[in-house]
Amino acid sequence: MKTTPYYILWALLALLALPMSAQTEPESSDSSATRHFVHQLMFDYRPGAILHTNDFLRGKNPEVRTMNHDMGYYLKYAFSAPEGSEQARIYHDTYQGIGIGWNEFNPQLGNPVSVFLLQGARIASLSNRLALNYEWNLGLTFGWKPYDEIDNPDNKLIGSRVTAYIGFDLYLRWIASRHVDLNFGLNVTHYSNGNTQFPNLGLNTAALRIGAAYYINRHSPRLLYRHEAMPPVSHDITYDLILYGAWHQRGYYMSDGEAYILPGTYAVAGFNFNPMYRFNHWLKAGLSLDG
Structure with a gap:
């Protein structure tokens, strides 16, 4: 696995960006604009599978079987610009926030907990209530059962109890009501410590994203700014x-x-x-x- 010091950089930049965005009230020429940020609470259920990138996952392990099991539960908070603001019209439904997740893997890997920053936005409007969105997550994962020369000698994937966590989602978002969205899509995740400690082959997973979001301060039950002209x-x-x-x-x-x-x-x-x-x-x- 290539050394990746950029993990620390990305995390620091994202931490700096969050408070700056939260403290800036976007200006707007729209008289209908509010001054209240839109907040949301999200819950995601992610049934998934491990991608078989080496022999340990393909059966060279104490269970002597292919490792597939991955079940994840994620709770997230995010905020976005006030409805009607210039920032909201330019960056459609962009949101950013924080999250925590728990994954259940095979016994030799453990059941780690991830804490992370997140950012997402609308890619395309499919109807007044349906959109294609993306989301990325960047953070740290704790609680692995890492490589140990005596107790876990076959686990060459994870060499430390803490790793970086990088996730990407592509999902459909359906606005069910003024306060509730339903989300369905795909997630891919990579876990690695960037060669800060050997061995470090890394772990990759793919999963479904099935979730819902509850909104505070959202006034419209439909996608906004679908056909508006952009500011210069x-x-x-x-x-x-x-x-x-x-x-x-x-x-x-x-x-x-x-x-x-x-x-x-x-x-x-x-x-x-x-x-x-x-x-x-x-x-x-x-x-x-x-x-």
Whole structure:
């Protein structure tokens, strides 16, 4: 598994973005705009399966059988811009928040708990009440039964009790009433510690997303801003500076094929400087200087 210090970076950026968004009241020229953010509570049930990426999952384990079992339960809170605001008209149904989830895996993997940041939005309006949405999750997962030379020697997937958690959902959202949405779609998830501790082959899952959301401060029982003209775009250049840091273990293969892990951990640090041109409300692109 490639070392991925960007996990820490993404989490820090998302943590910074959440309070900034929450504290800014979007301006609006629409007299019907409210000044109240729309809040929602979501519950997701995720029956799924483990993707068989190595021999441990395909039967080389104490159960001597293919590992498939994955059952997840997720509770989330999110907020979005006030209805009628300029931000709501530009970024249709965009929401961001926090969540907690519990997964039941096979005994050699454990039943870990995930805490994460989330962000999602509408991709396309299919009718006045039906939309295609996406959502991503980024956080940490605790409570694994990791590799242990004596007690769990076959588990080469998870080498630490805490890993990064990365999830992506593509789902249909149906507005059942002013306060309730029903959601149905697909989820893919990756668990890994980014080589901060060996072994670290990582775990990948795929699942159904079956859920519901309860809304506070939502006034309309239908999708808004489906055919509205967008405010003008300022085609300017912005500059992003990103600093990141992490740690990882290193190893190499001996001439006889045996793997050797170097003792201790090694620091990783770097930066990205990105001038980017704003093409529209949703896309910026440009060059990146990395070090």
